[in-house]
Amino acid sequence: MLKTASSARILRAFDEYLHFGGFPENIGRSNRREYVSSVYRKVLEGDIITRHEIRNPVSLRLMVKKIAESVKDTISYNRIAAAMKGIGVRMNPQTAIDYMAYMEEAYLTFPVRNWFSPFSERESVRKHYFTDTGILSLFLVDREPVLLENLVASELYRRYSADFEESVSFVKSAKTGLDIDFYLPAEQILIQVSYSLDQNSREREVNALVNADRLIPDVRRFLILTYSESGTIDVGDIRIEVMPVWRWLLEGKENQA
Numbered sequence: 001m002l003k004t005a006s007s008a009r010i011l012r013a014f015d016e017y018l019h020f021g022g023f024p025e026n027i028g029r030s031n032r033r034e035y036v037s038s039v040y041r042k043v044l045e046g047d048i049i050t051r052h053e054i055r056n057p058v059s060l061r062l063m064v065k066k067i068a069e070s071v072k073d074t075i076s077y078n079r080i081a082a083a084m085k086g087i088g089v090r091m092n093p094q095t096a097i098d099y100m101a102y103m104e105e106a107y108l109t110f111p112v113r114n115w116f117s118p119f120s121e122r123e124s125v126r127k128h129y130f131t132d133t134g135i136l137s138l139f140l141v142d143r144e145p146v147l148l149e150n151l152v153a154s155e156l157y158r159r160y161s162a163d164f165e166e167s168v169s170f171v172k173s174a175k176t177g178l179d180i181d182f183y184l185p186a187e188q189i190l191i192q193v194s195y196s197l198d199q200n201s202r203e204r205e206v207n208a209l210v211n212a213d214r215l216i217p218d219v220r221r222f223l224i225l226t227y228s229e230s231g232t233i234d235v236g237d238i239r240i241e242v243m244p245v246w247r248w249l250l251e252g253k254e255n256q257a
């Protein structure tokens with residue numbers, strides 16, 4: 001068990017990581033948000049706009065903002081183009097495809113595919129997360145649940161970077177009602193991310209995992225990752241681990257040691 005003082009230090013460090021990201025050069029700075037903003041500008045202007053000779057940089061900036069607002073949601077290129085049109089920016093789906101490829105090439109964002117999608121939809125309907133939560137936080141206000149899920153996604157991206165597309169997916173199906181944040185098929189792990197577990201969220205996350213166990217074969221570990229709560233939930237022969245994200249991060253470090 002961690003002592004109270006140690007736990008408090010870990011939570012402070014975790015909060016900084018959640019809101020300001022993982023850039024080592026940002027440690028100890030008085031204005032961390034400004035440093036993250038400068039990194040974002042450098043990536044956007046140098047690695048994307050200049051390199052790819054973007055003629056309408058305003059449309060790209062607005063698309064990045066739209067993607068940030070859509071983290072946690074499945075989104076298609078047609079939907080991106082339509083959303084841009086809704087705010088007065090003309091964009092066709094091919095431009096959305098190109099811009100998204102540039103963002104991924106610059107390691108600004110990365111996609112996660114739906115394990116349950118037909119093969120024809122796996123590339124066109126995906127979730128998109130930011131590689132660093134600090135950059136995502138530039139676009140969000142009081143959205144800690146979104147930052148927490150993005151942090152889990154970025155850690156999985158780091159852990160499984162060698163074969164991420166096959167190693168990590170989400171599971172969503174209107175037909176079966178499945179809605180799982182992350183699925184690691186090789187390790188047979190299901191992960192839900194919930195900032196906190198009140199009665200409603202607890203029931204929702206538990207039911208999602210129980211339903212997934214009926215339709216996904218041979219799952220061996222069920223996780224609900226939270227901001228600070230921990231424990232276990234037993235449903236029939238299923239044991240669900242409830243774990244703070246910071247502890248899960250440390251668990252990953254221990255497994256790599």
